[in-house]
Amino acid sequence: MKKQILFLLLLTSIHIHATSPIQGLLERIDKGASRKFVIEQVKSDKDFFELDRQKGKVVVRGNNYVSIATGINWYLKYHAGIHLCWNNMQAKLPDSLPPVPEKERHDTDLKYRYNLNYCTYSYTMAFWDWERWEKEIDWMALHGINLPLSIVGTGSVWRNVLSRLGYSKEEVNEFVAGPAFQAWWLMNNLEGWGGPNPDQWYSHQEQLQKRILKRMREYGIEPVLPGYSGMIPANAKEKLGLDVADPGKWCGYRRPAFLQPSDKNFRRIARLYYKEMTRLYGKANYYSMDPFHEGGNTKGVDLDAAGKSIRDAMKEANPQAVWVAQAWGACPYDNMIKNLPEGDMIVLDLYSESRPQWGDPASAWYRKQGFGRHGWIYCMLLNFGGNVGLYGKMEHVIDEFYKARESAFGGTLQGVGLTMEGSENNPVMYELLCELPWHGRRISKDQWLKSYLKARYGKTTPQTVEAWLKLSNTIYNSPNASTQQGTHESVFCARPSLEAYQVSSWSEMKDYYAPADIIRAAGKMIEAAEEFRGNNNFEYDLIDVVRQAVAEKGRLVYPIVVSAYKAADKQLFEAASARFLELIELQDKLLGTRREFRLGTWTNYARNMGETDAQKDLYEWNARVQITTWGNRTAANEGGLHDYAHKEWNGLLRDFYYMRWKAYFDELRSTLNGNAPKETDFYTLEENWAGQHNPYSAEPEGDATDIAKEVYGKITDK
Numbered sequence: 001m002k003k004q005i006l007f008l009l010l011l012t013s014i015h016i017h018a019t020s021p022i023q024g025l026l027e028r029i030d031k032g033a034s035r036k037f038v039i040e041q042v043k044s045d046k047d048f049f050e051l052d053r054q055k056g057k058v059v060v061r062g063n064n065y066v067s068i069a070t071g072i073n074w075y076l077k078y079h080a081g082i083h084l085c086w087n088n089m090q091a092k093l094p095d096s097l098p099p100v101p102e103k104e105r106h107d108t109d110l111k112y113r114y115n116l117n118y119c120t121y122s123y124t125m126a127f128w129d130w131e132r133w134e135k136e137i138d139w140m141a142l143h144g145i146n147l148p149l150s151i152v153g154t155g156s157v158w159r160n161v162l163s164r165l166g167y168s169k170e171e172v173n174e175f176v177a178g179p180a181f182q183a184w185w186l187m188n189n190l191e192g193w194g195g196p197n198p199d200q201w202y203s204h205q206e207q208l209q210k211r212i213l214k215r216m217r218e219y220g221i222e223p224v225l226p227g228y229s230g231m232i233p234a235n236a237k238e239k240l241g242l243d244v245a246d247p248g249k250w251c252g253y254r255r256p257a258f259l260q261p262s263d264k265n266f267r268r269i270a271r272l273y274y275k276e277m278t279r280l281y282g283k284a285n286y287y288s289m290d291p292f293h294e295g296g297n298t299k300g301v302d303l304d305a306a307g308k309s310i311r312d313a314m315k316e317a318n319p320q321a322v323w324v325a326q327a328w329g330a331c332p333y334d335n336m337i338k339n340l341p342e343g344d345m346i347v348l349d350l351y352s353e354s355r356p357q358w359g360d361p362a363s364a365w366y367r368k369q370g371f372g373r374h375g376w377i378y379c380m381l382l383n384f385g386g387n388v389g390l391y392g393k394m395e396h397v398i399d400e401f402y403k404a405r406e407s408a409f410g411g412t413l414q415g416v417g418l419t420m421e422g423s424e425n426n427p428v429m430y431e432l433l434c435e436l437p438w439h440g441r442r443i444s445k446d447q448w449l450k451s452y453l454k455a456r457y458g459k460t461t462p463q464t465v466e467a468w469l470k471l472s473n474t475i476y477n478s479p480n481a482s483t484q485q486g487t488h489e490s491v492f493c494a495r496p497s498l499e500a501y502q503v504s505s506w507s508e509m510k511d512y513y514a515p516a517d518i519i520r521a522a523g524k525m526i527e528a529a530e531e532f533r534g535n536n537n538f539e540y541d542l543i544d545v546v547r548q549a550v551a552e553k554g555r556l557v558y559p560i561v562v563s564a565y566k567a568a569d570k571q572l573f574e575a576a577s578a579r580f581l582e583l584i585e586l587q588d589k590l591l592g593t594r595r596e597f598r599l600g601t602w603t604n605y606a607r608n609m610g611e612t613d614a615q616k617d618l619y620e621w622n623a624r625v626q627i628t629t630w631g632n633r634t635a636a637n638e639g640g641l642h643d644y645a646h647k648e649w650n651g652l653l654r655d656f657y658y659m660r661w662k663a664y665f666d667e668l669r670s671t672l673n674g675n676a677p678k679e680t681d682f683y684t685l686e687e688n689w690a691g692q693h694n695p696y697s698a699e700p701e702g703d704a705t706d707i708a709k710e711v712y713g714k715i716t717d718k
Contacts, residue, residue, distance in 0.1 A: 048107035112415030123386030153209030227287025251639030270313035386422020389487025496664030505640030599651030
């Protein structure tokens with residue numbers, strides 16, 4: 001009888017082998033940490049993790065590696081006061097871990113926790129190396145992510161396919177976009193911009209993707225690879241005689257063509273594509289396809305046939321595969337997906353917090369039938385363009401999640417997702433979204449926030465709680481109906497004018513909080529600063545909140561500059577414009593204290609990816625152009641893309657935004673003095689800066705706490 005019981009226990013509970021990815025994860029967090037935990041894998045029909053204790057050790061059990069990693073993260077946050085974040089993935093664990101008072105279980109009936117947007121790969125990840133990727137994949141596992149988009153190295157797939165179709169090396173490089181613009185190429189928005197890419201780039205990305213996928217698969221994370229969406233070079237009709245539709249232009253760029261599903265070559269080219277994708281990166285169970293993304297013209301296309309052809313080609317490559325599509329604007333078109341079999345598609349409701357499409361009649365993008373029979377994922381977009389700035393709809397994200405779960409469309413809800421255009425910002429919002437599936441009942445925003453702060457800083461003080469409650473009820477409380485595209489943009493980053501307000505062309509900004517509240521919240525963080533000196537998470541937040549306060553001060557000073565100019569008050573204009581420029585310099589100095597806010601971190605990643613000077617210069621040019629003009633003169637000015645990916649970063653503020661505003665103020669000053677100066681050509685100034693290669697350091701300068709105090713004092717003493 002005892003032998004039978006032992007055998008049954010072995011069937012249901014497996015202690016993780018010492019060489020498992022969980023051991024590697026724990027050792028990367030803190031050397032020796034794997035010896036402090038007992039890890040158990042237990043079969044279950046739903047994802048779960050349990051925290052328990054056994055002979056003085058912490059037990060973490062779950063049904064798979066991702067669930068177990070999620071449990072480890074939960075324990076570290078809520079029992080050990082250790083918050084692992086994208087910029088802080090290591091921690092010194094105590095010799096004796098705090099015990100788990102009683103067994104604690106969390107489970108979820110939501111199958112998927114999705115991560116990443118195509119744009120994230122360009123706005124944040126374009127130049128990452130394996131060291132940075134390794135941290136990110138660990139972060140995903142710790143936060144329960146089991147379904148991330150994975151597009152690195154797709155250029156090699158297309159290079160091989162097009163070569164098979166008769167394209168020369170030069171012609172391939174006219175099609176494949178540069179490193180910082182891969183997202184919009186793979187979403188069928190443009191061709192070639194940012195290239196041509198050297199052979200080294202293809203091989204580098206190919207090898208990097210293989211390492212990324214190997215680690216994901218070790219964890220049991222299912223990568224979503226780019227599938228064949230019908231995209232083909234715009235010249236395919238002339239070169240190959242294919243029957244194609246012209247989707248038109250996107251922000252001044254020519255889009256790739258769309259291969260008509262009636263063309264007998266559709267299946268042939270799709271087979272070539274999946275053969276190369278599988279040869280390089282293995283077969284995937286999930287593929288991402290987004291034809292006609294963001295306004296692509298569908299005239300002359302049988303959408304029903306197109307959807308079926310895309311789905312059938314994927315199924316031929318892997319009968320188990322599922323199509324993952326982004327719901328953005330009218331895409332995916334109802335006529336394209338309505339006749340596809342149930343279970344063959346998952347739709348990412350990309351902007352659930354502001355423009356949900358799952359069936360909420362209050363939404364501007366309301367779909368009466370939601371996504372029909374197809375499963376869908378509740379996603380938070382949060383960030384546009386990788387812009388820096390505090391922002392969120394903290395309480396609304398919680399409420400809308402439960403609203404969706406309890407609605408008539410809750411039956412097809414299959415998970416939650418992070419679909420930010422740029423990451424490495426607003427960690428509080430990502431943490432909130434990732435936790436939602438694991439709470440058994442509705443959570444209180446204020447109570448959750450207090451628990452988060454204790455986990456993030458290791459303890460709380462009255463000042464930190466007051467600061468964050470203030471922030472959560474103001475800047476992190478964007479109105480429910482707002483469709484504002486991310487953060488309330490800093491006027492420092494706007495192209496100078498007398499009507500500067502929003503920075504990017506599509507931000508839809510509207511004032512919804514008082515700047516003084518943010519400045520007061522920053523003051524509370526300053527009051528608490530000495531108690532948290534040297535605390536990485538606190539000092540990151542301190543700099544970020546004070547940065548926001550400086551930006552708010554700039555927004556208060558700017559109207560004075562405008563009013564003084566319009567009143568021809570030279571003395572006031574001189575004082576106000578000087579103060580505005582001083583604020584830019586103060587913000588630059590403040591942000592120099594942290595690697596995360598330094599231009600050099602971005603440009604050095606880019607240069608380090610190259611091997612020769614020419615390669616390094618190309619990658620740096622990609623990095624600089626993306627965050628400034630974004631495109632050529634037509635795309636930047638007429639297409640509206642300039643400053644879409646603006647950043648409040650040390651170095652960029654001093655050498656780029658300051659330069660633009662000073663040139664503009666000089667022009668206004670000359671006019672006030674009775675001259676007729678030539679109107680500033682901002683694109684020329686921007687293009688000149690983007691083409692330079694002066695180095696920027698990624699190393700922090702100065703003490704974060706001391707400089708935060710100094711800068712805060714200087715924005716509040718006048």
